[in-house]
Structure formats: structure tokens, C-alpha cells
Amino acid sequence: MLFHQLLFLFVANTIISVSAQSTQALHDLISRRLLPGHAAQFSFSFSKDYKSPTELRNDSYVISTSTSNTIAISGNSLTALTSGLHRYLTDIAHVDIYWFIGSRLHLAPSYLPRPKSPVLGSSIVPWRYHFNTVTFSYTAAFWTWDDWEFELDWLALRGVNLPLAWVGAEKILVQVFQEIGLTDSDIASFLSGPAFQAWNRFGNIQGSWGPGNTTLPMSWIDSQFELQKKILARMVELGMTPVLPAFTGYVPRAILTVLPNATVVNGSQWGGFSPQYSNDTFLEPSDEAFTRLQKSFISKQIAAYGNITRFYTLDQYNENDPHSGDLDYLRNVMYNTWQSLKAADPAAVWLMQGWLFYEKSYFWTDARIKAYLSGVEVDEDMLILDLFSEYQPQWQRTNSYFGKPWIWCQVHDFGGNMGLYGQVMNVTINPIEALHNSSSLVGFGLTPEGQEGNEIMYDLLLDQAWDGSPIDTAAYFRKWVRTRYVGNNSIPENLYSAWDTLRTSVYNNTNLTNAMPKSLIELSPNITGLFGPTSLQRTALHYDPEEVVVAWNFLHDASAVDPRLWDNPSYQYDLVDVTRQVLTNAFIPAYLQFIRCWNSSTGSAEQVNATGAELIYMIDDLDRVLSTNEAFSLSRWLDAARAWANATATAPASPQPLTPSASGTSTSNATSQLADFYEYDARNQITLWGPNGEISDYASKAWGGLMTSYYKPRWCIFVNYLVQHRGPDYNGTELAGLLRKFELGWQTEKDIPRNRNREGESLDKIIEDLVTRLPVVFGKTG
Template structure:
């Protein structure tokens, strides 16, 4: 009888102990066996059987520090796979990578796809490595995606974070309860805090100093729920060897403190994005005043108490998010420098190992002069600041700041603004941009990360970036796309490879340049004449090829959940192009020709097309609304949260300040909001011989846009 040979993979993970290009990031004492729980929750039983020998180094053996990681895999013919890893999340990334590349399996945000086992190989070698920090987080994601989540959603998402090897995660959730205690301890009345905290949906911008009071504040019960959820999330992150990034004091305080501390100096920040002083223009403690240090120290001590002591030395603060730094004059050198010093000093009073995590967004968005950036950064010692180069794939700030003047930084891919599912991105540009940073960005480039404003869109580009951060060399796109299509559908079909190759070199080959308008489909914005959808590839040829593949794809993949999701996205892109570049342009022509009959017939077809678009939705607006109700802690918040849930995806502001910024191609929105607005536009131009855009805008806001959000009360 012939001998049966069983193939196995030995994956070795070890730390590079060189001090060059690294910082001292605290690593809590994790559960060395926590990887098992992740695999049991997300994968079928054969996965644990496939990886039966996993050895994770203890936190003590790692010196309780996050270290640089390298992974090398060898294939042996001795019957088992062995993983030796620094941390549980390192081990899980190694397993997940093997599952995707050799086992035709994928765990994504929305769903998963698993085959029945792995390919059989021998004499294989796997080599890949990452920088020290693998970061996940954007403050906005906590409002655009995570805002209504409870523990089941968070548990699955943390599993995804661990499977992709992230070792640092932004965690601002739960801080409002801590701030309430601090401010009330300083004499602020509880009722006054309702004029300071925003409602749940807008907390991201409250935390960054942009908004106050909008939506009506938070109840004590809601704050407690958020705090308890944050504790549960943080405990799971620590269990897996992932370091949370907690908030520190950036200066923002309730208005009443100015009366309670009349001898202290305060600064009134500019209002954000045309919001009024009732809901913006926050008060900030002057960095020159001793009260800044007092409040900062009080907050961090209380936060440590609430979250279980010294669990991290990473703290986030963004004192000038989309607001110009000013005291007496724009970009006052002393003011920006003193602000940086005040934030750093207050943090180090409580944690001598404090590392301040700062977004670079302010520098690029508000076009800080180079001297102001240098003045701000020079206030913090090298090694105590970690900068998120937030939008590196389009506007790499490291290139214009001399690599942040020596401070450690992370190359981040932002990609998504607001969370639209419009198919777009540039895989090759991401690949080349990160490689350029690796080659020329300096030794103070110590990591890479994802900083999208929302998830549940364009998953392919994020998986690509995850794999890119684990490689020191460019990824061969054709090979990567083939592997992605196989893992996505758990099948090696030529037609699915063709499908994804077409997408990669059309939708995901988008030219994008800082300063140019971001691509956005005009159908999901307030109607106007003369607009069209302009893609960056040969539309007729590309759409023709895609449509020719769909029958075969349906035949072999049928109701596969991830395929259905991808098919809906593609069919919606094709349909919206027909709507935008046929029906909408015909309306323009008919209005110019004063052809009321043509306007009428075109508008009837337009409404049918919006219903067709809606048939290709991957999510229903009513679930977003129901989720907002389900987390509400009080009867009043069960009334308020649904209205804010609708507001943030539509008018986003009392006067539409961020109108349609976070538009979503969801059932209920496509026909009930966007389609309804276009119908109103049709009625308007049928009733008016001349089109006054100002009059129309005021009217459609009054009759359609604002009523839609409040209809969810």
C-alpha cells in the first residue's frame, strides 16, 4: 500500500529588536489562547483542525511592547501546520492570509465565504513582514458606521481586526461619561451639559471640537451604556494583544467653565462648516492657562480608573480639526506651539510614557503654512508623537513636511468620505504610494493603517491595503486579484477572475488628485441641470464586458452572498450611469427647448429607474433606523435617535450644512429620498418657465429634504 504524505505549513513569526524606526508602545498582558475564540466564532471546524499547533509568545516575553513583525512560512511533509507568533493577532493574521491564499476562504465585514479545506502543497516558502504599527481607526467611522452598534456587531468586527493583524485601534467610545464626571466635579451643572454634548450620531465631531448640543445631548443612561460597551470592547482588544488608543484632553470645555473660573483664560474656536454658535464655536481652555493641565490630568486619571489602569500609552487628541488655530491672530506661532506643549504635558503628568496620536488632516485640509506645522511639531519631543498621515494615498503629507520633521508617523489609506458605496479607488496608486514611502519616507515611518470614514463599501481596496502593509515589496496586481476572486467566492472560476480583473482596471484604477473634486454620482445630490456621470475608463466597452460575464457568474455562483453583494454594486453602477447620462440629460435638453411633454415622459421614466436602482441595494434604510432605536437608553432618545440617524445621511445639519455628504445607495433612500427629490425637481420645472436655483434649493429643502429626516421621529 503506498505511503500517504500529509502536507503541512510551518509559519514562524518573530520580532525585529532593532530600535531604529520604532517606538515604545505598551502591550497589555493578553490571553495567549484568545486566537481560538476568534476561529471558533468566524470559521468552520476544519480551520482549527488545519492549524492544530499554534504557539503564541507571552506579553512578558515581548517585554510588554508592540514589536516589529516578520513572518516566514515553510511547507513540510510531516502532517501538521505550526504557527509560532508574537501575539494572538499576529498568529491570526498568518492563519487568515493562508486561508485566503491557499484555502479559498474570506472573512469580510458583511459576510464570509469558506471552502471545505486547503490546497495541498509542498516545498513552499511564505515570506512577508510589516512595520511595527498596524493601525485602524477614524473618528468619523464611529458616527458613520459604528454609531448604532451593540456588542454582537463589535465582536464580529474585532474578530476581523484581529484576523487582519491590526495591533493598534482608535477607541474614543465611552468618554462622555468620564467627561461628565470631570466637568460636574469642576462645578458644571448637569443640565448645562445637554448644551455641550451632542446626540449620539454626532459625537465624532463633538470629540474633535466641531459641534456641541446638536441633536439634544445625551442621557446619563446612554453614557453609561456607551461606557460599558467601551469596557467590553477594550477588554477584548487587550485579550487579543491589540493596544487601544484612548482620548486625552485637547482643550474643549462647556461654556459654563468661563464663569466658574473667571481668572482663567479661554479661547472661542471658530464655528465649523457654517454651523451657528448655538451648535458650534466651542470654548477651549487657553494652553497658556494652568487650568488646561488640571483638567487634562483629572480626565486621564479618571479614564484609567474606569478602564482598568495602565492599559495603554497611546492617546489621541486633535485640537484643530477643520478649524483654524487662532488666538489673537491666524496661525500665531506661539499659540500653536503652546497648544501642542499643553496637550503633551497634561498627558505626561499622568502617564510618563504617553505617546500622543495626532491626525495630519489639519495640516493638509486647512493648508497650514510650513512654518506653522514645524512650530507645532517642534513643541513635542521626538518619540512622544505618532502622526497619522491620514490621506496618504492622495495627499501624502510626509512629502511636504520633511517626513513630519523627524516624528514617527503611519502611512494611512483613507479612501472613503461619508460611506457611499460608489465603486472607486486606485489599487496601483495605493501600491506605488506606500512603496515610495517605504523607500524615501525615512526610518520614522513605523507603520501603515486604514482610516476610512465608513466601512461596508469597496471591500477589495481595503483588503489590498491590509495585504500591502504586510509586504515590503509591491504586490503583483494580477496575481493578487486572482487570489482575491478565489477567496471571495471560495471557487477558482475563470469567469470570476475575469470579472474582478475588469473591475480592478476600470473602477479601481481611478485617477485622483488632491484639489480636484472627489468623484460622486450627482443623482444622490440635490438636482440641477447639465450634470453627468464621468467615469475614467471606456464605459461602453467595460459595461459590455461586465454584462456579458454576468449570466455565467450567476450560473456558477448563484446566491453566494458575497457575489450577490458585488453584483448589486456593479448593476447599480451600470444603471445609475443610464439614469444620469440619459434621463437626467434629456431633462436638461427638454427644459431648454421648453418641451413640457418631453419633460413629463422623461420624469415618469426617471422614477421607474430609481425603483430599478433600489432593487440593487445591499442594505435597507429601515434597518439603520431600527438600530438607532434599539440602542437608545431612554424613551426620549428612542424618539430622537431615528431622526438623527436620517439627518446624518441626508441633510446633515439644521440648514443642510453637510447635505448628502454621507449619502448611501440604500433601499428606502433611493426611492424615498433621492427619487422623491428628483420628482420634486420635475414638478418644479413643469410649473416654472425659468429655473432659479436659489429658490429651488430653499423650496426642496423645506418640502422634501428636511421633512424626510424628521419623518423618522
């Protein structure tokens, strides 16, 4: 069945030799996450069919009990060994590691159970990929090494062997630009703030915005570069092959001052941004300077990190229009870019996100796609991410990208939105069908815009990469639940019922006109246009909301069977998350009722006011629930942003800082100003997404503190205005102006409470109060 995959063996220029691989990394991982003494109970070894990290060959492992009574895991790669370790931990020891909840591996028994018979595992695809370029901004913009260390352990245990590695890329880019004579000012005007670097890397935006005209400081760039060194070292240590950046061609506007004969074009306007922040300058790959800059970029990168990969991510038209639709032009752009990569690294493989072919399908006709991709004349020199396979697969209409190797991917999440959502049938059945029907499919991957929950959907696809038949989702969910609530002596049947109800409702979307639902609360209020499956306002539900109420009751009632669940971090997180969805769903009919009452000629001002007040009360209730859990808090995001001001203040000094401190400014004041800049960036991304709300509310979050400081005031302005203005007195422009004035002011607020749960209300007491006051919402009317 897998013969077609063997045709795409990458056999040349193996980067990491067998001798360089060490099983010590697994013992170190166990020591980080399990109990003292656990590491000594494992033994790891490479099998005779060892494969290098860059070989396009499937991984396999065997778990058994050795003659010396250790838990013996043998595999043909380091990733196979970590995958086998994860299989042992979840299926035999029943412990795992989770986003937001943290590691539960330490709850394994002191004396670990030994396998009664050998357990075998074999991947069905050689690559398991993770990350979208924008994940580095939506989720990881302000991550520290502790965050990254946890993430990399999560990836390693789940068998990911091809992760994207964007952190710190600006350091290399600055060096390349300085080398050709661009000034610090030229470069600083091009680079974007920490929360928006992904779109600068894509060539969508340039520069930064905010009070004080702050630009990205060299201290940030240096600190991120140092962080990247640690990330890459750990990736390699854990047997992963990092995908590193390459030079895309997007350059500062001042490029012609140092390369006056360069062939440049202006990129297209993006996201409604003004030309000041968009229309990035693109150095044509046909220009000899392009190859020169590419060689400089990659050589500096290899010098900094070592020869650790052959994979380079490079996206030139991600939501950008090419300068021309001429077939020869498109082919030549790709051909010359490919040649620049090969000139810089003869072993280079170009990795590209295939999002452009869906997002701008009106431009990317079949003929243009074929012409563009034909520019890479050796198919194995390219690897394409079919970025949105679960929803809008492009591999079928492009005839498997005309023979280029590609990866079946799941986006799932947009902007870090947090609605319960999934397509369990699509991510189990469809990739298996694709594997049987496409000879160039070489991997499965996760490409979320943000990592903000619904973790089971990501586990499901990564586990599908080890099963040749579509996974039985009912059995899978049951096994997953048992492991998730480790720490209780028993798992009440109610928990299994809760998750099975979610499996068949929120996680079973088969209507491909709807993507992940977005909370109506998180949209700037209006009398029309808020409810429906539009591109940025996906508020329509693909399931019966009563099913979530049923699941909530199963989940809540489980605590009556076993009260110890209230102290279980997994249960705490899940109950907050499902309660969030119940209240979010209940907000929709409450809003529609308010609008009907306001529009009705028989509805009194008192009735309008009363129905509007219900919306405000519901936001307060939601904030109370969210504020019981740090994973759902605004403060976590803002504090992480501000903390980088202190970290960057102690970063290694750059010989040419882009933004030197103003004369006479104290170190403490400079650090405070820097913290304000980082916080502004963090605030702006999750709200206005641009200086003037260019992509407002796209990256909205259901976070405690954000509910009461941002969403509630907007809805108060809206309700109060409608109570006072009915019929011909209503002026939508005036209302929009009031809302925008508040939104702009919030970007630089300093006195917003970071923890709304100041009285220390416990989750169980809050839930008890909500059920008493809102029995209909929680299905307690019987």
C-alpha cells in the same frame, strides 16, 4: 532595509507582558467563525524573538505542519499569529471574512489541508492602523457588541495592531466635567447626538438638534461605556494596542462659571453651522486647569479600562482655525498639550491625524507646521497619521513631519459614500517608495470616513504591509476572487474577468483631481452645479463607464456558467453593488438629456415630461435592486438606531442622569421618545447633516428605501417643477424652497416603508427584467 525603523524602538514601560499573552484568543476566534472541530487542528506558539504589543518591531510568523500533524503557526507576537492564521485561511483553505457578506470561514473543509512546506511572513512596518475618528459616527454610531465582535475579528485576521477606540469616551468626559462643578445642564448642552459624536469630539460642533430639544441621555453614555469595556478587552485579548482618547481642551460654554480665571478662546465656525452649534469653547493648554483636566481624564480612563495603552488620540485643530497663527503661540499650544499628557501618563505617545495640514493648507504653511510640531520635543512621543496619503500626502512637503514617526494612510471613502473607487497603483507603489525615502515611517493604516464597500482596497493596503515590493495587483485580484466566492465547486473565468476589468478601471484612478465619485441621484436636484469634481459633489467619473458595463456583463454571465452563484452571498452582494454603479452612471446622461430638453426652445412639454420620467423610473429600478440585499437597506441603519432606545433603557443607572424622565412620563413613552431621537439623528446624518442642511447630502447612501422615500420625491418635485416652469417662469429660489420643505419633513417621518421589496422579488428576476427593458444601459444591444 528596515534599519531605520529600529531606531524608533519603544522599549520603556511595556504594558502587556509575555505571560499575559495567550494563544487561547486564536482558538476562541476559530471557534466563533469556523466549524466545530477546526480549533483542535491548529497549534499556536510564540517564537523565541517574542515582541510585546507596544514594541516598534516588525512581526513575523511561520506556518507549517507539526510532527503531530496540526497546522502549526509560530510568531513573535499575538498579532503575528493572527496574521499567520489569516494567511493560512486565505491562501491554503481559501476562505475569508468580509464586511456585509459576513464570515465565510465555516466553508473550509472539515479536515483542513496541511501546508506542504513552511510558509513564512514578515511585516515591513511595525504598525498597521485602523479607523478615522469619524468612522465611529458614519459607520459605527449604532453598532452593537455583535457588530464590534465581527469587526475586531476582521481587524485581527488582517494584522491590525493599532486600532482607534473612541466608543464610550463621553462617560469619562462627563465625570471630569462633573468633578469641576459643571451641572448636568451645562454638560448636556455641550454633547452631541449619537450620529454626530465624532465632530463633538473634534471640537467642530456642540449640542444636539431635532424636535423636542432632546439632549444626549446618560443612559446612552452609560451603555456606550459598557460596550467600550468589551471592545477594549477583546482588542487586548487579540494582541492589539488600543488608541484611547485624551482631553482635547474643548469644554462646555459654562466653564467660566466654575473656573472663572480660566484662559479660554472660542473655536472657529465649522461647516456653515450657526454659533449655537459651533464655535466651541477651547481651554488653552497654557492654563494650569488644562493639565489638571488631562490628568483627571486619563487617570479615570486607566481606572476604568486598565493600563492597556500608551497611545492617545488628540486633535485640537481638525478643520478648526487656531486662535493665532503666531509661531510661538502654535509651538506653545503643542508643548503644553504634550506636557499635560506626560504629566498624566509619563509613557504617553500622542497620536494626531494629519488632516489639518491638507484641509487648511492655506493656514498651515511649512513654517507654522514646523513650529507647531516642534512643541513635542521628543519625536518618539508623537505618532502622526498622514491621513490622505493615497491622494494628498503631506509627509513629503513636511519633510516626514520633521522627524516625527508617522503612518502612511488611505482615506478612500468620504461620508460613507458608496461609489466603486480605488487607487491600486497609489496604495501599492507609493507606500513602498515612502518606506525607502522616509526614516520615520513606522506603519500603514486605513482611515476611511466610512466603511461602505470597496473592501478589496482596504485588504490591498493591509497586505502591502507584509510585502517589501509593490504587490502585483493582477495576481492579487485573481487570488482575492477565488477566496471571495468560496462555496461554489468552480469559479467561472467570467468572475476573474469581471474583477480584472474593475481593477483597471474603477480601481485604477490616477487622476488626483478626482476623488471617490458620488452618485448624482443622491444630490438635491438643480439645473446646474451637480456634475463635476467639486469638494462635496464629486460626480465626475475618472473612468469610462462602459468599462463597468463590461465588468457587469462578465459578472452576470458567470451565473449562466454556474447558476449556483445566485445562492452565493458574495455574488449576491457584488452583483447588486455593480448593478448599482451601472444604473448610477446611466443616470448622468439621462439627467443631462433632461436638462438639454428643458432648455431647448424646440422641446415640447411632453418631451420634457418624458425625459424627466426616465429619471424617476431609473430611481425605482435602482431601489428594486438594492432592496434585495439587507446590506443596502435604509431599515438596517434606522432599526439599529431605534434599537438603542431599548438597550439604553436597561443600561446601568447613572447617579446623576443628564436627562431624567419627565414626571408622569411612562417608561414606554420615554423609550419611544428616545427611539425617535436616535432615529432622527440617524436620518439627519445621511441627508441634511445639520438642522438646516448645513452639509446636506455629504453622507448620502445608495440604500433601498432611501431611494424611494427621499431621493425619488426630491427628483419628482424637481421634474414636475421644471415641466411646469420653463424660461422666465423658472424660479430657482422657489424650487429650492419646495425641496427644503420636503427634506425637513422627512427627518421626522414615521410611515416610510422599511422594506420596499415587499413582494419578495428575487435578484435574478429583477435583473432579467431590467436587461429586457434597458438593454442599452446593460450593453445588451448586440
